Amino acid sequence: MKVSLEINGQAVETEVSAALRLSRFLRDVLGLTGVKEGCCEGECGACTVLLDGKPINSCLMLTFQAAGREVTTVEGLDGSSGLQDAFLQLGAVQCGYCTPGMLVAAEGLLLDKSSPSEAEIRHALAGNICRCTGFETIVQAVAAHAATREGACR
Amino acid sequence: MSETSVAAPADLAELRAMLSAVAGPINFIGGGTDMLIAGRPMPAVGLLIDLSRIAGMAFICADDGGIRVGGATTVAAIAAHRGIATRLPALAEAAAQCGSVQIRNRATIGGNIANAAPAADLVPVLVAAKARLGCIGRDGASRELAICDYAPDRGFLIAEVILPRDGLLPRSAFVKLGPRLDLSISRLNIALLAEFQDGRFGDVRIAAGALGPRPLRLRIAEAALAGRKLEHATLRDFLAALAADVDAAIPGRNSQAYKRRAISGLGLDLIAQAVGLSPRDQLFEDVVQ
Known part of the structure; x- marks a missing residue:
């Protein structure tokens, strides 16, 4: 079936099969390999994308369900915003597998709430699992970035 | 064997017409957060109807009477709704503790009921509140039943969850x-x-x-x-x-x-x-x- 949607600001029109997951479409068809399919059951969050600005698990959505909507993957995040730099500077990345999902989930949080508390950051990232860092530096990176972004807005 | 086809009706009228007109098997998908889990079988034939974009299936009405929640309303919307937090805080609390942000943004109240998991978080609140379900049958007609009488294999689509005023307590x-x-x-x-x-x-x-x-x-x-x-x-x-x-x-x-x-x-x-x-x-x- 034919589906039109917007991905990272670009209009995309494509033919997809009914059962194609959004995560597979993004990775395999469009080559957006920042989207990782870790568990395919909504536990790990490595496939997190923004759907109309809100974080979702792209493995738990069929591509045709995204018709007419806006999808943002890590490739579509503004790399100059500083969130990614904050991850690098605070050592919030080790193997890197969870990082795209973490970044997208964090971006979703910051779109909703510009200066989240540590508890709110942890709650917002609870759907993203990292096996390396112990989460501490990830939470610090999101908090540090939120502080600079908030400062820049004033 | 024919492959699954999909449909995304725009509103309830189109959905009802589709249900009564289609002869073969019909399956529904809402947020997909339980249905699309790896290893679970996907429907191989028939029509798969997307409920997540139907106008009139995602709403919350918590006025002076009871509370009505559309079947395709997301768990996130329930967790964030001020009227529910005031009238039935247990439902807002259950929604807030359900899954992760990602799951709450897609999972629906109708799906939480229809998936019929013993541990479903919204359902105990609905049972204690004596909820009723506004359902649509395969004939496209509406019928209402108590949540305790609902069984997922009866082919009823949950169009709305009704919390009558006399079921709510302070x-x-x-x-x-x-x-x-x-x-x-x-x-x-x-x-x-x-x-x-x-x-x-x-x-x-x-x-x-x-x-x-x-x-x-x-x-x-x-x-x-x-x-x-x-x-x-x-x-x-x-x-x-x-x-x-x-x-x-x-x-x-x-x-x-x-x-x-x-x-x-x-x-x-x-x-x-x-x-x-x-x-x-x-x-x-x-x-x-």
Whole structure:
């Protein structure tokens, strides 16, 4: 079936099969390999994308369900915003597998709430699992970035 | 074998027409958060209807009467809704504790019911609130049934969840116990709706999940609280009653010994939340001595 949607600001029109997951479409068809399919059951969050600005698990959505909507993957995040730099500077990345999902989930949080508390950051990232860092530096990176972004807005 | 085809009706009228016109098998997908889990079979034939974009299936109406929630309303929308937080805080609490941000943004109340998981977090609240379901049958016609009479294999689509005014009580609470704080499938969850005035309980309804194939009312515990003053003796009777409810629900199951003890802590948290006390209040400390 034919589906039109917007991905990272670009209009995309494509033919997809009914059962194609959004995560597979993004990775395999469009080559957006920042989207990782870790568990395919909504536990790990490595496939997190923004759907109309809100974080979702792209493995738990069929591509045709995204018709007419806006999808943002890590490739579509503004790399100059500083969130990614904050991850690098605070050592919030080790193997890197969870990082795209973490970044997208964090971006979703910051779109909703510009200066989240540590508890709110942890709650917002609870759907993203990292096996390396112990989460501490990830939470610090999101908090540090939120502080600079908030400062820049004033 | 023909391949699955898909449809995304724009509104309820189009959906009803589709249901009565299509002869073959029909399956529905809402948020997909339970349906698309790896390893679960996807429908191989027939029509797959997307419910997540139907106008008129995602709404919350919490005016002066009861509360109505569209079947495709997301759990995130329920968790964030001010009217629900005021009228039935237990439902907002259950929604907030369901899954992760990502899951709450897609999962729907209708899906939480239709997936029929024993540990579904919203369902104990709905059972305790005597919810009714506005359903659409394969003939496209509407019918209403009590949530306790719903079975997922009867082919009814849940168009809306109706919480009648006389089912709501002034106080409500929801607590759950899982393997971790967030994104966890409940090992036990409990919802309570109650009247509570001048330190005394009036009518009390309690329902729990993960104590059987479907959430059930805890009648022994309800009787231990109803009409009684909030004091040590009442709470001790309440905890004994909760254990008795567990014993009656899952006799001989491996988890019985654990759950009959674990439910004490949950039960006290439930009361604390319902009456607005800290769970660390001395009253509760005294009872578990």
